[in-house]
Amino acid sequence: xxxxxxxxxxxxxxxxxxxxxxxxxxxxxxxxxxxxxxxxxxxxxxxxxxxxxxxxxxxxxxxxxxxxxxxxxxxxxxxxxxxxxxxxxxxxxxxxxxxxxxxxxxxxxxxxxxxxxxxxxxxxxxxxxxxxxxxxxxxxxxxxxxxxxxxxxxxxxxxxxxxxxxxxxxxxxxxxxxxxxxxxxxxxxxxxxxxxxxxxxxxxxxxxxxxxxxxxxxxxxxxxxxxxxxxxxxxxxxxxxxxxxxxxxxxxxxxxxxxxxxxxxxxxxxxxxxxxxxxxxxxxxxxxxxxxxxxxxxxxxxxxxxxxxxxxxxxxxxxxxxxxxxxxxxxxxxxxxxxxxxxxxxxxxxxxxxxxxxxxxxxxxxxxxxxxxxxxxxxxxxxxxxxxxxxxxxxxxxxxxxxxxxxxxxxxxxx
Amino acid sequence: xxxxxxxxxxxxxxxxxxxxxxxxxxxxxxxxxxxxxxxxxxxxxxxxxxxxxxxxxxxxxxxxxxxxxxxxxxxxxxxxxxxxxxxxxxxxxxxxxxxxxxxxxxxxxxxxxxxxxxxxxxxxxxxxxxxxxxxxxxxxxxxxxxxxxxxxxxxxxxxxxxxxxxxxxxxxxxxxxxxxxxxxxxxxxxxxxxxxxxxxxxxxxxxxxxxxxxxxxxxxxxxxxxxxxxxxxxxxxxxxxxxx
Ligand code: SF4
Ligand code: SF4
Numbered sequence: 001x002x003x004x005x006x007x008x009x010x011x012x013x014x015x016x017x018x019x020x021x022x023x024x025x026x027x028x029x030x031x032x033x034x035x036x037x038x039x040x041x042x043x044x045x046x047x048x049x050x051x052x053x054x055x056x057x058x059x060x061x062x063x064x065x066x067x068x069x070x071x072x073x074x075x076x077x078x079x080x081x082x083x084x085x086x087x088x089x090x091x092x093x094x095x096x097x098x099x100x101x102x103x104x105x106x107x108x109x110x111x112x113x114x115x116x117x118x119x120x121x122x123x124x125x126x127x128x129x130x131x132x133x134x135x136x137x138x139x140x141x142x143x144x145x146x147x148x149x150x151x152x153x154x155x156x157x158x159x160x161x162x163x164x165x166x167x168x169x170x171x172x173x174x175x176x177x178x179x180x181x182x183x184x185x186x187x188x189x190x191x192x193x194x195x196x197x198x199x200x201x202x203x204x205x206x207x208x209x210x211x212x213x214x215x216x217x218x219x220x221x222x223x224x225x226x227x228x229x230x231x232x233x234x235x236x237x238x239x240x241x242x243x244x245x246x247x248x249x250x251x252x253x254x255x256x257x258x259x260x261x262x263x264x265x266x267x268x269x270x271x272x273x274x275x276x277x278x279x280x281x282x283x284x285x286x287x288x289x290x291x292x293x294x295x296x297x298x299x300x301x302x303x304x305x306x307x308x309x310x311x312x313x314x315x316x317x318x319x320x321x322x323x324x325x326x327x328x329x330x331x332x333x334x335x336x337x338x339x340x341x342x343x344x345x346x347x348x349x350x351x352x353x354x355x356x357x358x359x360x361x362x363x364x365x366x367x368x369x370x371x372x373x374x375x376x377x378x379x380x381x382x383x384x385x386x387x388x389x390x391x392x393x394x395x396x397x398x399x400x401x402x403x404x405x406x407x408x409x410x411x412x413x414x415x
Numbered sequence: 416x417x418x419x420x421x422x423x424x425x426x427x428x429x430x431x432x433x434x435x436x437x438x439x440x441x442x443x444x445x446x447x448x449x450x451x452x453x454x455x456x457x458x459x460x461x462x463x464x465x466x467x468x469x470x471x472x473x474x475x476x477x478x479x480x481x482x483x484x485x486x487x488x489x490x491x492x493x494x495x496x497x498x499x500x501x502x503x504x505x506x507x508x509x510x511x512x513x514x515x516x517x518x519x520x521x522x523x524x525x526x527x528x529x530x531x532x533x534x535x536x537x538x539x540x541x542x543x544x545x546x547x548x549x550x551x552x553x554x555x556x557x558x559x560x561x562x563x564x565x566x567x568x569x570x571x572x573x574x575x576x577x578x579x580x581x582x583x584x585x586x587x588x589x590x591x592x593x594x595x596x597x598x599x600x601x602x603x604x605x606x607x608x609x610x611x612x613x614x615x616x617x618x619x620x621x622x623x624x625x626x627x628x629x630x631x632x633x634x635x636x637x638x639x640x641x642x643x644x645x646x647x648x649x650x651x652x653x654x655x656x657x658x659x
Pocket of ligand 1: 027028029033034051106107108109110111
């Protein structure tokens with residue numbers, strides 16, 4: 001690493017020292033209370049996989065470049081020089097951590113490892129060391145936002161091709177659009193993922209509820225958040241905010257994608273519309289009697305994996321449980337559950353980055369946890385979790401069926 | 416020569432250590448206040464709170480988390496017991512030192528005993544030894560840095576030197592050579608910026624032990640602003656961030 005690059009990285013590091021990070025840097029007691037919190041450590045007990053171990057990778061740089069003690073007696077805080085070798089440690093902080101924030105619930109101070117992860121990711125971007133696939137996908141999302149008019153016709157055509165499959169699940173009244181687009185004054189703007197599995201069940205459910213809705217032209221997933229680029233994260237979210245404002249919708253319902261929900265709901269400030277998860281919308285329809293479901297459709301004991309970004313970091317615990325209580329009489333919670341639930345091991349962009357061996361290794365504790373429920377159906381409410389859990393199911397031969405809650409609800413719709 | 420050194424430790428160094436400590440604590444706090452603000456929310460949702468739940472418990476909840484450490488109780492009860500014993504004893508120790516002042520009489524003015532009759536020091540010393548020895552075991556050993564051990568060792572010596580004084584006064588027939596009331600006079604002089612030699616009020620061969628205790632306390636104050644003990648000031652704000 002040449003001097004110029006080193007300075008650039010140190011500048012990025014310094015720019016990330018906000019109030020919370022400064023407090024986290026200085027005040028970790030290294031008490032070790034968070035050691036057992038991390039699913040990676042629980043699956044493979046190496047201290048580099050603990051929350052505090054990861055944070056120390058950055059804390060040692062802080063010691064070296066931002067503390068007098070690091071300059072006078074570097075051995076005291078094990079201060080280190082920033083070099084190519086140390087950047088590997090920085091990579092480890094960023095991409096062996098899913099940002100699930102389970103460790104935060106163990107720490108007596110509530111130190112947020114995701115803040116260290118964000119810092120590490122920013123340094124990796126500056127060093128051009130971030131996983132290129134994430135940056136590429138983020139760039140594609142931004143570009144789509146800039147050229148939306150050019151892609152609208154193709155998107156509408158693609159939606160038309162899905163209509164038959166939506167109708168299979170729910171036959172609309174004559175004259176009503178199956179997948180409405182660009183509906184001014186719609187009550188709900190539904191933001192899906194780039195895949196029909198995220199559009200078809202949702203369309204069937206909203207049509208069954210007689211909702212006045214519109215499908216967003218944009219996909220919900222925020223690769224900017226995965227790659228750790230706050231500017232791109234904001235740009236990607238802004239496309240949806242602009243669309244919601246243009247249509248004048250009352251609510252933006254984010255499909256089953258944890259990061260997309262957390263970014264939109266908790267990290268973009270307040271808006272003229274409400275941001276909810278699609279799970280909350282289904283719950284409301286069921287409670288209000290706007291849709292009916294048939295329990296007989298879903299067979300076998302069912303459990304639910306709380307996606308970290310929707311549950312612990314998003315506050316949505318009851319909606320999926322209520323929906324599942326209407327879909328099956330044989331529901332069992334995982335242990336631990338809700339805010340203490342084990343991360344699936346696929347978050348923070350890890351599913352996309354592609355190191356499957358690491359993902360499977362780190363998910364051992366998850367596999368053990370869901371196996372212990374004796375469930376046949378493993379439901380979840382997040383695309384990332386679904387992908388990861390499907391791999392875990394196969395890798396650990398759990399013999400479960402991994403399902404989206406929305407798909408289960410859509411399959412059980414009755415008049 | 417030794418007299419001069421003792422005088423330096425007992426009077427000027429105390430003022431320097433206190434001023435240094437206060438100055439750097441203020442600098443640290445200002446540095447944090449002037450840093451860019453944190454992201455919109457770092458909130459974690461407890462099981463009974465939904466996203467629409469604006470009532471996060473606020474400051475009372477952050478205070479509760481800070482002072483009762485429910486997460487440590489849940490996941491590491493033994494550590495929790497020692498942490499609670501340590502912090503409660505520390506608060507009592509602070510009162511016990513205030514009680515040395517002639518104007519403050521928590522214990523009766525004539526009593527030879529510190530508050531707790533030496534038990535507070537014993538609890539603190541036992542806790543600090545627990546904190547130190549648990550670092551010798553894996554996995555905490557790999558995660559600890561030299562500063563962690565040195566700080567604990569410094570605090571251990573500080574407590575031990577204090578214990579010698581209070582245990583001597585409370586637990587031995589002949590008592591420590593200097594009484595609580597003598598320390599009160601020394602402290603009163605310090606508060607009054609009376610720069611006279613403390614030997615005048617602490618005239619006994621055991622004086623060297625008191626000097627060692629004060630020296631260690633001075634060292635502690637000098638390193639405090641640069642150590643993780645700064646969590647005294649930041650534990651509540653950090654917990655408030657988690658509460659949202
Ligand atoms: S629990 Fe918190 S204070 Fe303790 S080592 Fe982990 S991050 Fe540091
Ligand atoms: S955020 Fe999750 S993955 Fe990262 S260190 Fe904490 S528990 Fe482990």
